[in-house]
Amino acid sequence: xxxxxxxxxxxxxxxxxxxxxxxxxxxxxxxxxxxxxxxxxxxxxxxxxxxxxxxxxxxxxxxxxxxxxxxxxxxxxxxxxxxxxxxxxxxxxxxxxxxxxxxxxxxxxxxxxxxxxxxxxxxxxxxxxxxxxxxxxxxxxxxxxxxxxxxxxxxxxxxxxxxxxxxxxxxxxxxxxxxxxxxxxxxxxxxxxxxxxxxxxxxxxxxxxxxxxxxxxxxxxxxxxxxxxxxxxxxxxxxxxxxxxxxxxxxxxxxxxxxxxx
Amino acid sequence: xxxxxxxxxxxxxxxxxxxxxxxxxxxxxxxxxxxxxxxxxxxxxxxxxxxxxxxxxxxxxxxxxxxxxxxxxxxxxxxxxxxx
Numbered sequence: 001x002x003x004x005x006x007x008x009x010x011x012x013x014x015x016x017x018x019x020x021x022x023x024x025x026x027x028x029x030x031x032x033x034x035x036x037x038x039x040x041x042x043x044x045x046x047x048x049x050x051x052x053x054x055x056x057x058x059x060x061x062x063x064x065x066x067x068x069x070x071x072x073x074x075x076x077x078x079x080x081x082x083x084x085x086x087x088x089x090x091x092x093x094x095x096x097x098x099x100x101x102x103x104x105x106x107x108x109x110x111x112x113x114x115x116x117x118x119x120x121x122x123x124x125x126x127x128x129x130x131x132x133x134x135x136x137x138x139x140x141x142x143x144x145x146x147x148x149x150x151x152x153x154x155x156x157x158x159x160x161x162x163x164x165x166x167x168x169x170x171x172x173x174x175x176x177x178x179x180x181x182x183x184x185x186x187x188x189x190x191x192x193x194x195x196x197x198x199x200x201x202x203x204x205x206x207x208x209x210x211x212x213x214x215x216x217x218x219x220x221x222x223x224x225x226x227x228x229x230x231x232x233x234x235x236x237x238x239x240x241x242x243x244x245x246x247x248x249x250x251x252x253x254x255x256x257x258x259x260x261x262x
Numbered sequence: 263x264x265x266x267x268x269x270x271x272x273x274x275x276x277x278x279x280x281x282x283x284x285x286x287x288x289x290x291x292x293x294x295x296x297x298x299x300x301x302x303x304x305x306x307x308x309x310x311x312x313x314x315x316x317x318x319x320x321x322x323x324x325x326x327x328x329x330x331x332x333x334x335x336x337x338x339x340x341x342x343x344x345x346x
Contacts, residue, residue, distance in 0.1 A: 040299055047295045054287065061314070073324035074314035076287065080298060081271075081309050104324050168326045169335045175271040175327065251336035258332060 021049065023095045030094025033080075034087040043080070049094075050077035053101035056152035060124070061103050064156070068119050072103035072156070089183055098146050102155035106164045110205040111212055113160050117143050120156060124149075133163075133205075138184035139198035140167055162201045169251070170194050177258065193254050200247040207240045264290045265321055268297060269309045269328055276328055277308065284314070 021029075029045050032038045057076045064070050078086075078100050087094065107113050121127045126148040133141050141163045145156040159167060173190065174182040181191060214233050264282040269275070282290045290312050297310050315321040322329050 040302065043295065043298055043302060047291065047298075051291055071316055071320060073321055076312055076314060077291075079309050079311040081307070106324050164324075164326075165335070168330075169332065172274060172327045172330075172332050172335055176274040176332065179271075248336075255333050255336050 021045070026095040027093045030087055033084050033094065036084060036088075046080065046083070050100060053077060053152045053154070056148075056150040056154050057101040057103075059149050060101075060147050060154040060156065063123060064103065064105070064120070068116075068123060070105050070116065072105045074103040076101055078102070085179065098153045099144075099155040101152065102157065104157040104159065106159050106161060109160050109162075110209055113143060113158055116158050117145065120145050120147075120158070133202065136198055136202070138182070139170065139195050141198060141201060142167065160205065162204060166194075166198055166201050169197075173254075173258070190254060190257060193250050197247055197250050200243055200250070204240055204243045204247070207236055207243065211236050211240070263315060263317065263321075265313045265315070265318070266290050266293055266297075267309075267311050267313065267328055269311065271307075271309055274327075274331060281318075287312075287314075 026049060029038075029042055029049070032042055033046065054076065057074065061072060061074050064072050078097070083094070083097070083100075086092065086097065105116060107116055117129060121129055124145070124147040128146045130144040130146065133143065142157055142159045145158065147154050147156065170181060173194070174180070174186075177190070178186045180186040181194065185191065211233065214230065214236070264284065264287055266280040266282065268277040268279070270277050280290075280293065294310050294312055301308055301310070313321060313325060315324065326335060
């Protein structure tokens with residue numbers, strides 16, 4: 001398979017020629033990046049390869065914005081350190097990486113996430129859904145949808161506000177403390193707390209879904225009538241509040257621990 | 263809008279951020295490449311990323327880690343996200 005890389009059109013551009021890279025050449029580039037032994041020429045090749053996702057990225061983001069009326073934030077190409085890290089920690093080749101280009105949609109809660117995922121799945125024929133809510137990846141919860149178009153993959157991340165909060169917090173922790181936190185490593189106490197928070201996010205979203213189901217059931221069973229708040233509903237609401245407070249308490253504890261260590 | 267962010271992971275801070283119009287994606291890519299080459303030459307380890315959003319406010323909601331410290335990320339409750 002060959003990948004045509006058009007990266008720039010004027011003579012004074014850094015990458016001015018249309019280059020064709022075979023899958024083998026891409027993977028050889030990946031191997032050099034993995035060893036962190038790369039030259040300027042490799043950065044230029046990587047730049048060209050990343051730019052070859054532009055048509056696919058633009059098609060997917062445009063469809064999301066104009067057809068599905070969502071406002072994703074796009075990342076037309078994955079950063080060099082992120083690519084190098086991914087190649088280093090996984091037995092994946094550069095040509096197999098599914099998230100070179102991508103975008104992110106943050107929605108308010110689980111049921112909106114379900115709705116958005118369903119819309120995206122219906123809209124894109126090639127969509128493959130990766131649900132990281134039931135089986136989180138090192139605590140990371142979200143739904144990723146991989147769409148293939150123009151012979152390229154584009155990853156759409158759909159996160160709830162709570163899942164997003166966890167993801168951003170854990171990434172920041174990885175940035176400033178230890179990159180290993182991102183992939184289930186790092187100092188044990190903080191790592192365990194991150195996992196606890198992730199579990200609580202799952203618990204809150206599950207409870208909120210229960211509440212939604214209960215309220216649907218009540219409305220269906222008593223149309224047009226004043227509905228008395230069921231004690232069971234109140235109990236679940238209290239559980240949600242308690243779990244949220246617990247989550248906030250762990251976050252504050254983590255901040256204190258990080259400050260102490262600094 | 264297109265945003266070119268030069269981010270220092272260890273310090274958890276943005277070193278510089280440049281904005282481009284939607285039709286300047288090629289210029290953003292070229293600036294990124296030049297910045298990456300310069301950083302490599304000077305042996306400086308930083309993350310350079312191009313992002314695209316309707317506004318800077320949207321970008322700050324979906325990519326908070328570039329803009330906020332850990333305490334702020336921990337303190338802020340649910341995001342004020344747009345409904346689809």
